[in-house]
Amino acid sequence: MAPPTPLLAVRGSEGLYMVNGPPSFTESTAFQRDSGKNCKAVAFSKDGSLFAWCNGEKVNVVNVTRAELLHSFDLPKTVCLEFSPKNNVLATWQAYANTIANKLHLQKVSDFVLSPGAQPTKVAVYVPGSKGAPSFVRLYQYPNFGGPQSALANKSFFKADKVTMLWNKKATAVLVVASTEVDKSGASYYGEQTLHYVGASGESAVVQLPKNGPIYDVAWSPNSVEFCAVYGFMPAKATVFNLKCDPVFDFGTGPRNAAYYSPHGHILVLAGFGNLRGQMEVWDVKNYKLISKPVASDSTFFAWCPDGEHIVTATCAPRLRVSNGYKIWHYTGSVLHSYEVPSDEEMWQVFWQPFLDGVFPERAVKYQAVPSDLPGAEPRPAQAYRPPALRNKPVTTSKLHEDEPPQNMKPQLGGSDKPFSxxxxxxxxxxxxxxxxxxxxxxxxxxGPAQVKTPQNALQNTVPAMTTGDPEVDKKIKNLKKKLKAIEQLKEQAAAGKQLEKNQVEKIQKEAALLKELEDLELGV
CATH class of the missing domain: 1.20.5 (Single alpha-helices involved in coiled-coils or other helix-helix interfaces)
Structure with missing residues (x-):
């Protein structure tokens, strides 16, 4: 049986409608267009068979497989919709009125992220540092919310005003991008970022990024055993790491700030959107070979089709209010379908109909561009400006920086044809x-001498001394911080491959209890 054709939902001032995916690209008859301009909340079910939307008057639910209206609810103020995993419950959000089933008692929590996939559900929580104490991220498994001792893992760090937490697909690990608003060294206008790995089995590490500068994007591979980071001052580097946080492959430098794995994880797109010109690099990540380099100028949105063969790029309002529209591509670089919104209209959102894993088989990677009736989107390179006095003279080239080529980061064979020990x-x-x-x-x-920095592998920041007025309490806090610092160093040694002694492992296991004791002492300040 042939796989189904994914639908592309489009929402804008022209209303809400769906377009058939490749190869037809015609408006779908499985969904009757809603021409209203107040469609704000939309959602597919997890398997893509059901679709719900609120048009400012009612919440409607249709079966897009059978093209049938199933329900209509009088909920005109709904602003968010979500189907349950088994499609038998539709949650609508208007105002908070739910009963609390369980509660995690942890003071000063500022952010949390639930794990994807099947139960048991895990949750990552972030508590920002205060009064010289470090920030930390803890992982819990629902409903075991008994305190620090019940945490699956804990990672503490300095230099964090906010964090972004990203679970992998199997819910076995979380990547944490810690950010500060200001870079005290003055090197970056965007502040400082560091990348941390936290495993649900308790291990954690700092991901060492070999180029200074912002962390633009981090993406997990669907296989949950590798991730890609895009980082460093432009031209940015992109590197694939394994679960030991060792680099596997370095893509060199280029104009990119985003990474997107295909649903099957066999293709990776590195892209430069926003203030960059929309250059994309499409890579076969099983063989680490470049497939194509298409350009999608002025794109504000990118998404892989569930079939793992096609992608959509779009220019949407309010990010850009002119030249709204979308393009559907084959990953080999061919534009298969293009739609431009009339100049007096806007497009606000496009998104693919989702499907369960396994519906679309993984296909062999192609390197030859597939046929298309549309012209390629690669623009002609702009000619550099030359003043009149130099226009009849030979062209000389100069570079502001040296580009770095891609390179395999796995241990290579030495001169004796033996692997490195x-x-x-x-x-x-x-x-x-x-x-x-x-x-x-x-x-x-x-x-100059006014700025002093601690070593990078020591604690991440110098901490001002804090006094409570009680010398005994101050002494306890100082000793606890000293122990936590030693534990952090031990964890970094373990992440680097060092075999720890039994007593060192026991020290690491006491980290959660020490953090709780430190937290209790400082809360009493």
Missing amino acids: KTALKNQRKHEAKKAAKQEAKADAHQ
Whole structure:
């Protein structure tokens, strides 16, 4: 039986309607267009068979497989809709009126993220640091919310005004991007970012990014054992890491700020949207070979089709109010369908009909562009401006920076045709760490004596001394912080591959209890 054709839902001033996916791209008869301009809440069920929307008058539910209206509810003020995993409940949000089933007692929680997938559900919570104490992220499994001792994992760090937490598909680990509003070194207008890995089995690590600068995007592979980070001052680097936070492949540098894995995880798109020109690099990540380099200028949205073969890019309002429309591409770079909204209309949202895993089989990667009746979207390169006095003279080229090529980061065979030993790899890491420390020291010397920085592998920031007025309490707080600092160093050593002694492992296991004791002491301040 052939796989179904995914639908593309489109919402804008022209109303709400659906378009058949490849190869027809015609308006779907499975959904009758709602021409109202007040369609604000829309949602597909998890398997894509049901669709609900609120048009400012009613909430309607249709079966798009049978093209049948199932229900209509008098809920005109609904602003959010969500189907249950088994499609038998539709949650509508107007104002909070639910009964609390369970509660996590943790003071000062500022953010949380629920894990995807089947139960048991896990939750990652973030508590920002205060009064010199570090920020931390803890993982819990519902409904075991008994306190720090019941946490699955804990990761503390400094330099964090806010965090972004991202679960992998199997809910076995969380990536945490910690951000500060201001970079105290003055190197970046956008503040500072660090990337942390927290495993549901208790392990954690700092992901070492070899280029300074912002972290633009982090994406988990659907296989849940690799992730890609896009980071560094432009031109940005992109690197794939494994669950040990070791680099697997480096894509070099380029104009990119986003990463998108295909639903099957076999293709990765690196893209430069927003203030960049829309360049995309499509990579086969099983063989790490470049497939195509299409350009989607002025795009504000990107999404993979559930079939793993096609993508949609769109220009939507209010981000951009002119030239609204969307394009459907094959990943080999061919534009298969293009729609431009009339100049007096706007498009607000496009999104694919979802499907359950396994509906679409993974297909072999193609490198030859598929046929298309539409012209390619690659623009002609702009010619650099040359003043009149130089226009009849030979062109000389100069670069502001040297581009870095892609490279495999897995251990390579040496001159003796034998893999590097663990000792050789360890020495190589030490050498790289010393080199980075020298460069950092050199940079600090240029900044002058007024700025002092702690080593990167020590605690992430210098903390001002805090006094409570009680010398005994101050002494306890100081000792607790000293122990937590030692634990952090042990965890980083373990992440780097060092085999810990039994007593060192026992120290790490006491981290949650020490954090709770520190929290209780400081709350009493």
